[in-house]
Amino acid sequence: MSKKAPPGPLEYLRRWQMQAWLAGVFVFLYAPLIALMAFSFNDSRRNIVWKGFTLKYYDKLFNDSALLEAFANSLTIAAVSTVISLALGAAAALVLWRFRFPGKTALDGALALPIVVPEICMGVAMLVFFARVMPWPQGLPWPLNLGAIIIAHVSFSFPFVAVVVRARMASFNREMEEAARDLGAGEFRTIKDVILPHMAPSLVAGALLAFTLSLDDFVITFFTAGPDTVTFPVKVYSMVRFSVTPEVNAASTVLIVLTVLLTAAALKLQGDPAATAGHGAGEPK
């Protein structure tokens, strides 16, 4: 075998310093997750020593009705708030992209507010809002009892959708829209046939973002949840308060796997992940 050529000026990955750095990043990012997942299969009450493989905590998990209910609540909240966030976010992005109107800059800033406001403040604000300004009626049948949480989730996730969609629209060629009109399409037909297909990758990305944000939100949910509306993260938190049991590990593993699967599906649906990622930092129009 011939001796390898020395690394070129741009072949960063062939330098050992970079490789070590990369390895470090992967270890710190993924080692805790892998440990968490591994110990969910550990046949011991304590999360310290490996005693042998078991699936009994998963079995326990799927028979724990309180946990299952929390999980169902979380999924429902995530699904509903994603749909609403998508509609609101896409509409807001479209308006900001398409029109010029007085107060546009203000609206633009206001839209980014939920992204930058500390979550704890949002949580307290929501608590006060639902306690004083607009109390959500108690004792409603499922899933209406989740309304307050859904509203809270929409309020912090739709700006993310708007930002992603708007960045995508910045790369839209306005002549495309005119071409559709020129060929005989009306306003709505043009939106359906030309604008939506361009927007699609950002809608998928936005939906994914909204869904995961909602699924794993703890702080805001904690402040808006009532006694009978426990979500999965809140439930896990209450379990951890006593001790970190393997059930918690198992529950977290399910959540992680679910999120990874969803992400993979979204990326596949999206087809061209770079199309969205590349425009993420795009200047708003």
Added chain:
Amino acid sequence: MTKPIITFENVTKRFGKLAAVDNVSLTVNEGEFFALLGPSGCGKTTLLRMLAGFETPTEGRILIDGQDISNVPPNKRPVNMVFQSYAVFPHMTVADNVAYGLVVDKVAKAERDRRVEEALELVQLGGLGGRKPDQLSGGQRQRVALARALVKRPRVLLLDEPLSALDAKLREQMRTELCLLQEKVGVTFIMVTHDQDEALALASRCAVMSRGVLQQVASPSDLYEFPNSRFVADFIGQVNLFEGVLAVDEPSHAVIRSPDLPVDIFLDHGVTGPRGGTVWAAIRPEKIELHKKEGDTPPNLGDCPHGTNAVAGVIKHEAYLGGSSTYEVEIAGGRRVKVQRSNLTRWDQEDFKLGETVWLCWHACSPAVLLS
């Protein structure tokens, strides 16, 4: 049998205070290949967009086949456009792109397929209907845009800078093809361009615009040989402009005296101009002959009195372009005159080198007299 198909009646378009199009009246006839020509920002694109329906005139009316369409939305107009960026829909195949206008119009599937096929053949994209736009070259994408517009059988086809995005060789080829295409389909073409060569080569008639105002509407050769203003003379091709006064103005001949030229400019025709007022003589570089200076007798082309239309100068700049050479010749008084000369043999550019003294002379019919 020139039947007007499009009429602009005193059309003005203002964006804020700026009049992008200023009181334009213009008629385009059926079957013409009409070019709107002008520097960027002259309003030619705005005029085209008003025709397509993307802008509405602030004042005036636009008629197609005698019908006022000023307030008709773009999707209801019998015109179609080929956009500068082509605007081919990236998420549809070539065939779907071409079919789009027919789908929107609810044309039956069988007829639609036949017409799409026809249109693709017409632009020589037969067999590529299944491709996605990102598998096509720039030239092919433009053909898709052409087919997509023509398949709707518009009364008028609008082309926005159709050749500007293509490279030089392809541009040449597309020029010829656009001409042939227009002859074949017989649709009226209206093209916007800032490229005078493109306009001269393609159009049967051109309108030259500047700052929103129509300067001249004429055939390409009339624009070049009989410009009506300094702007048009200067914008189309190269020109030597001599400012002077009309010293003699008879029905049979005229004389222009310019402070820039040591000799009079003699014209073999009368000028109905302001006697003693300022006029401009425009002489194209290729209409000035270059002669080697042997002796002090100026050459005479036989159609003007001795002592006119010939001047001595020194070659200060030369550019050999292969088929022709261009020179800048400095005459007495310091004025530089542009001259273009065809290289008729393989040696004759050798006769005119930098620093040589030469005679310049021109025919009495060559200068165009401009009053503005």
